[in-house]
Amino acid sequence: MTDLDLEALAGTAERAARAGGAVLLEYQDRVLEVTLKDERVDVSSSADLAAQEAVLAAIAAERPDDVVVGEESPSDTGVASEGLVWWVDPLDGSRAYIDGFPWFATAVAITVGGEPVVAAVYDPLRDELYRAVRGGGATCNGRPLRVATAEKVAEVVVIVQAQSSDPAVIAEFARLMRAMLTVSAGVRFPGAPALVMAHIAAGHLGGYVERDMNPWDVAGGRLLIEEAGGRVTDFEGRTRDASSRYDVVASNGAVHDELVAATGMQFEEGG
Numbered sequence: 001m002t003d004l005d006l007e008a009l010a011g012t013a014e015r016a017a018r019a020g021g022a023v024l025l026e027y028q029d030r031v032l033e034v035t036l037k038d039e040r041v042d043v044s045s046s047a048d049l050a051a052q053e054a055v056l057a058a059i060a061a062e063r064p065d066d067v068v069v070g071e072e073s074p075s076d077t078g079v080a081s082e083g084l085v086w087w088v089d090p091l092d093g094s095r096a097y098i099d100g101f102p103w104f105a106t107a108v109a110i111t112v113g114g115e116p117v118v119a120a121v122y123d124p125l126r127d128e129l130y131r132a133v134r135g136g137g138a139t140c141n142g143r144p145l146r147v148a149t150a151e152k153v154a155e156v157v158v159i160v161q162a163q164s165s166d167p168a169v170i171a172e173f174a175r176l177m178r179a180m181l182t183v184s185a186g187v188r189f190p191g192a193p194a195l196v197m198a199h200i201a202a203g204h205l206g207g208y209v210e211r212d213m214n215p216w217d218v219a220g221g222r223l224l225i226e227e228a229g230g231r232v233t234d235f236e237g238r239t240r241d242a243s244s245r246y247d248v249v250a251s252n253g254a255v256h257d258e259l260v261a262a263t264g265m266q267f268e269e270g271g
Contacts, residue, residue, distance in 0.1 A: 004084070006117055006133045009063075013086075013108045013120035014131055016058035020051040020090045020106035021124030024097065027051075034098060043094050048072055051090035051106060059086055059108075071216045084112050085243055089216040092121070093192030095163075107194035109220030114241035119220030121198045130198040130224055138201050138227035147230040147252035148203040153259055156206020156252070158184040159196045169211070176209055179265040183258065197221025197250055201228035207259050208250040215243050221250070231256045235263045 027047035035044045052072045059068055063086075070088040086108065091097055093104030102125050110118040119138075121130040130145070132138040138145040150156045158180045162173035180187045184207065190196065194217060199205045201224035219242045222232040232250045233239055237260045240246040251259050 004112065004117070006136070009110055010118045010120065010131060010133050012059060012062045013110065013118050014122075014129060015062075016055045016088075017106045017108045017120040017122035017129065018124075019058040020055040020088075020108075021122040023047070023051040023054045024091060024104065024106065025124050028097075028100075032098060043098060044072060045091070045094060045098055047097060048091040048094055052088060055088050055090050055106065055108060059088075069216065071214070084110060085215075086110055087216040087219050087243075089194055092194040092217070093190075096191050103190050103192055103195065105192060105195040105198070107216065107220050109215070109223065109242075111215065111219055111243045114243045116219045116223035116226075116242045119223040121194045121220055121224065123195060123198075130201065132201075132220075132223045132227040134223065134227070136227070138224045140198070140202055145201045145224070145228040146203055147201060147225065147228050148206050149254070150206050150252060151254050153183045153185075153207065153255045153262065155185055156255055157186045157188055158207040158209060158259070159190065159205060160187050161189050161191065161193065161196075161208075161210045163191075172211060175265075175267070176211075176263065178267060179262045180207075180209060182265065183262045193217045193248075194221045197232075198224055200230060200250055200252065201225045203228075203252070206252050206255060208248065209259065209263060211247045212245055213248045214245055218248050218250075219243070222248075225250055229253055233260065235260065 033046040068086040089107040097104040117134040119132040
């Protein structure tokens with residue numbers, strides 16, 4: 001990693017994220033072609049595909065030989081974690097976007113050897129660019145980010161999410177929701193995990209819990225949070241390879257152990 005110019009890579013990531021965001025703004029006034037990825041919940045659209053094309057073109061213009069994996073090209077996920085890999089979520093928050101709810105972004109991240117080193121999460125509606133470089137801090141439109149100062153889970157709102165029509169996944173989501181409602185100041189489910197994690201880095205939210213997340217969903221958000229002073233682990237409190245899928249717990253750091261412990265809470269039937 002020592003021979004990589006991370007600032008230059010971050011510039012490319014920012015331009016790519018902005019290119020995707022510009023497409024999303026353009027497609028807001030169009031009739032979208034919507035595709036279901038499961039029975040009824042997990043969706044994609046023509047806006048997702050067009051935004052990914054824009055992001056990939058921007059990366060290819062400056063880094064034509066790099067490995068790039070996009071959410072809308074899942075067949076490319078069999079990449080080695082040892083090298084440099086770009087992870088692209090062209091439309092983070094597809095359901096919200098399709099419904100006209102103002103909560104979506106374009107997320108671009110780079111991992112090297114499974115470690116996130118560059119992140120750019122762009123919210124085009126607010127023209128907010130969340131950016132991070134490993135060892136260089138996290139910013140939003142150039143302003144340094146710091147996580148919230150809360151010391152206890154009881155003082156923070158926790159995001160708990162799931163995106164599946166699978167009954168087993170829904171049941172586990174309900175258990176996690178109950179666990180977080182039991183210990184936190186409240187629970188929300190806005191979607192768009194990369195944008196959620198950006199707002200944890202900014203100190204607007206205190207925690208986030210979700211099962212089985214892909215690198216394009218959380219690699220960039222993880223770097224933003226870590227560079228802003230927070231923590232991101234799996235449900236066992238372990239730091240994981242960012243180029244793999246894993247169950248995510250993200251927080252401001254101070255409440256992290258409590259949050260991890262809460263993910264293991266069990267409840268008696270009817271209790």
